Each structure stands twice: as structure tokens, then as C-alpha cells.
């Protein structure tokens with residue numbers, strides 16, 4: 001784990017990259033901040049988490065770090081120990097953690113409950129949706145630390161790296177660490193309600209768009225040509241043919257749309 005800081009004092013804000021070693025976009029954003037060294041109004045901790053996995057360009061060494069929190073010092077796995085060290089490092093910090101996916105190019109945020117902090121910060125980020133995943137929080141960073149996660153775009157893409165940079169600067173502006181103003185945008189909020197599993201097969205297909213409602217009775221994916229049909233309507237989130245080993249992704253419900261405050265007359 002690599003830890004650096006912008007500004008002096010004890011940080012209450014942290015930016016975390018490289019929870020997954022095959023998602024380099026966030027690392028680029030952190031390195032750029034370290035190169036630019038912007039003047040900050042509040043100290044910011046910068047963390048590159050799983051350096052061993054990043055070096056090998058793999059998601060993890062022994063187990064998924066974002067399912068290993070809070071971890072223990074004597075854990076048997078690299079990630080179990082690292083999770084414990086990260087929690088100690090991030091204690092007391094509102095944390096911004098960057099990821100990328102194989103499922104969706106547009107950035108979106110992932111939060112553990114629609115808290116006041118989430119409602120305040122996330123609409124100020126250049127994202128198209130907020131996804132609430134408290135039903136599936138176990139082992140994730142935000143089960144241990146107050147965290148806003150963002151999916152920056154497609155894994156390994158230049159666009160994801162550029163998005164990571166923009167998202168980080170928007171976050172740091174929203175929490176008043178960087179000077180300037182953010183744009184507050186209208187934001188749909190989704191809650192993950194179900195995992196969409198996939199059986200063992202040679203080829204996988206997904207027929208639907210993430211965040212676009214799938215009607216009951218519609219085929220939405222297939223394993224070796226065997227179609228899966230929606231029992232009831234749902235919104236697919238993080239759905240991709242090959243992004244995960246055992247699941248296509250998640251089924252979500254749409255909760256609300258956070259409106260932008262109307263201008264005073």
C-alpha cells in the first residue's frame with residue numbers, strides 16, 4: 001500500500017485507488033494529483049491500495065479485497081491483511097474509492113445507503129446514476145469506512161482514466177478541499193435487490209443495457225444460448241457477459257430521482 005498526502009494536518013478526506021489490481025484508472029488520477037500537487041484547503045490522504053495486484057495486473061492476489069473488509073492482522077490472505085491496514089489508514093476519513101468495470105462506460109456512483117452525505121456529494125460528481133448497495137455491503141470497503149465508490153468507465157480504457165481524474169477533482173471540490181464550484185445535477189437512484197447468477201458455460205451473452213428497464217417476460221441474457229427470462233421487471237446494473245465469474249450482474253429497483261435545487265426567484 002502506498003500512502004501520500006496533499007496539504008498538512010490530519011486528513012478527514014481520502015482518495016483511494018487500486019482496490020482492484022486490474023483497474024488502473026484510479027491510480028492514474030492519484031499519480032496526476034501527486035505530480036500536480038494542487039494547493040488544498042483541507043489535507044487529503046491519497047492511497048494506492050493493492051500494489052502487489054496492480055503490479056501483476058490482476059484483480060487480487062488471494063481474494064477480492066472489496067469483499068475482505070474489515071480484515072484482520074493475522075489473516076491468511078494478502079487481501080485480508082491489507083483490508084485491516086487500509087481500515088486503520090482510513091479511519092475517520094470520508095473516502096472516495098475508484099473502480100472500473102466491463103459493463104458500463106458512463107461513470108456512476110455506488111453508496112452504502114442513501115445518507116445525507118451521499119445525497120450532498122454524489123449529485124456534484126459527473127456521474128449518471130447513484131446505486132445503493134446496502135443489501136450487498138458485506139466485506140466491502142464502505143462496510144468499514146464512510147465511502148463513496150465510483151465506477152469510472154471501462155476497465156483499462158483511456159476514457160476511464162480521464163473520468164477518474166475529473167471525478168476525483170469534482171469530489172475534492174465538493175468537499176471543499178479544492179477551490180471552485182461544482183455543478184449539481186439531477187440524479188436517478190437505484191437499489192440493488194438481487195444477484196443475477198450464471199451457470200457454467202463456454203459463451204455468455206447479455207441482451208440488455210445497464211440502467212434501462214427490462215420488462216417481465218423479456219430475455220435478458222444467455223449461457224451457451226440458453227436464455228434467461230425476467231420473472232418481473234428490473235433495472236440491470238453492472239451486467240456484462242464476462243465481468244464476473246459466477247454472476248452476470250445485479251437486478252436493481254429505481255428508488256427516486258434527486259432533483260437539482262430550483263433557483264430562487
Ligand SMILES: [Zn+2]
Nearest residue numbers: 020023099100
Ligand atoms: Zn473494482
